[in-house]
Amino acid sequence: RAVLQLVEEGAIEKDRLLPQALAAHAGAQGKAGSGYDVASCCYGGLMSWVPSSGGIQQHEWPESLHIVAAYSGQSARTSDFLARLDGLRARNAKALDLELSWLNEPVRGLERAIADNRVDDMAQLMGECHARLRVWDSRHNLGIVTAGIAEMLKVAAEMGVAAKISGAGGGDSIYALGSDLKLLETLSEKWAVAGFSCVPISLNNSGVQQKDNASA
Incomplete structure (x- = not known):
């Protein structure tokens, strides 16, 4: 109110x-x-x-940086992931803090790349952010990377496009960055053909x- x-x-x-x-x-x-x-x-x-x-x-926002996004079709609940995170903290809070710091390392690099307007580095570091998240997710079987997300990431990787999970709780959407707009548009088309919903983005x-x- x-x-x-x-x-x-x-x-x-x-x-x-x-x-x-x-x-x-x-x-x-x-x-x-x-x-x-x-x-x-x-x-x-x-x-x-x-x-x-x-x-x-x-x-x-850099003029040469483009973004596309798509929805996996499977909604994610933030509260579910936070409950699993609380379980990890209860078992070993110190270990969890170290793991979260490790996850955060490429994020800091990404922030610097954004501040310096280094478009190619942004895409590379964004991909590194997701790569670490995927390792961590697999290690603890958290279920962040769903089958749909994994499929969309696979399509992006096959095209050499940096992509990352996004959305509530980290499990329902994905976005990709790059300087090649035509390549990103082709990626969106392939996601659509695979049955995923492409989401128009405006800033x-x-x-x-x-x-x-x-x-x-």
């Missing part, structure tokens, strides 16, 4: 709106979920966000804003 009140008042100060939106999200999710989707919707565009500090850095650089007494 507080979030809607801010929007209705037209007082959309994003630094003020985000904490309340995150609180509403946490309440709806039983305090589960990272909140990254909430932050990205609030601010819009290409951004990095550190939940622990609240630090937000926005970046320009909203403005985030939440007021338009004619309605939020956008």
Whole structure:
């Protein structure tokens, strides 16, 4: 209600709106979920966000970088994956922290590549992010990489395109990045032929804003 009140008042100060939106999200999710989707919707565009500090850095989307995405057809629940993660932490919290740090290494490199506008490195590091996630998923049998996701990744790999899992809980969608738009369009066509739903993507650089007494 507080979030809607801010929007209705037209007082959309994003630094003020985000904490309340995150609180509403946490309440709806039983305090589960990272909140990254909430932050990205609030601010819009290409951004990095550190939940622990609240630090937000926005970046320009490179003109030569293109993206395509597709849905596997099997929805994923964040709460299910978080419950499995809690189980790992209960068994060995120190080991889990080390594994999460290992997963995070290429993410930091990806952030630097984005900040420096290194398009080819972005695609390579994104692929590395997913490669590590897949190893970790297999090690603990978490079920993050479903059969549909694995099939879409296989198609992308056969074409030499960097792709990564995305979506709620990490198990329902995939996206691919690259500088060759025609190659990505061909990938989308192959995903569609295989029975997956390709998702059109457009970048909203403005985030939440007021338009004619309605939020956008």
